[in-house]
Amino acid sequence: MDYAYQITFFGAIMVYGGYREEEGGFVAYLRCKKTDEPVPGSVESAPRKESAEKREEEKAMESYHEPTFAHRFFRDYYAPFILRKEVKAASWLVFIAYIVVSFYGCTNMRVDISPKKYIRDNSPIQTFVYLADKYIWADNVMPSIHVMQPPDLRNATQRARFNEMVFRLENTKYSIGRVSTNLWIW
Numbered sequence: 361m362d363y364a365y366q367i368t369f370f371g372a373i374m375v376y377g378g379y380r381e382e383e384g385g386f387v388a389y390l391r392c393k394k395t396d397e398p399v400p401g402s403v404e405s406a407p408r409k410e411s412a413e414k415r416e417e418e419k420a421m422e423s424y425h426e427p428t429f430a431h432r433f434f435r436d437y438y439a440p441f442i443l444r445k446e447v448k449a450a451s452w453l454v455f456i457a458y459i460v461v462s463f464y465g466c467t468n469m470r471v472d473i474s475p476k477k478y479i480r481d482n483s484p485i486q487t488f489v490y491l492a493d494k495y496i497w498a499d500n501v502m503p504s505i506h507v508m509q510p511p512d513l514r515n516a517t518q519r520a521r522f523n524e525m526v527f528r529l530e531n532t533k534y535s536i537g538r539v540s541t542n543l544w545i546w
Contacts, residue, residue, distance in 0.1 A: 505529065
């Protein structure tokens, strides 16, 4: 949602704000006009000798700006709508549903990032990725298993039970088999 917002709405507002800035305004939704009047306090802004009434009238005209369409829309329609009690209640319900769905999604997310998902199916690199999965990367993700009560390896029965345990570990769901085993006995 944030990505879509930044690509569409936010970019449009930034462009609109740039146009308004060129016209003399500094914010996209304010109506400001560029004037050639000097900045107060500068040398050019020396006091003029005009009547007090005329200055008052000009000051009143400068301070009034006709509200823009966006200003009127948000003031007259949008703000009163979102401040209604039923809209607030509906917003809270939607927010709670959003949190529940987000929590459910985060707890059930299955991460499976592998290079083969980023390469086209007909790419020649897929062969390398397959071989690397099978032979190279398998060695890099080997777990270390320590047997806390080792068998007596001189005894053929105990040695067979130990080899059976190794065989079961090699054939678990996420194991790639004998190729990933590095056992000092062998």
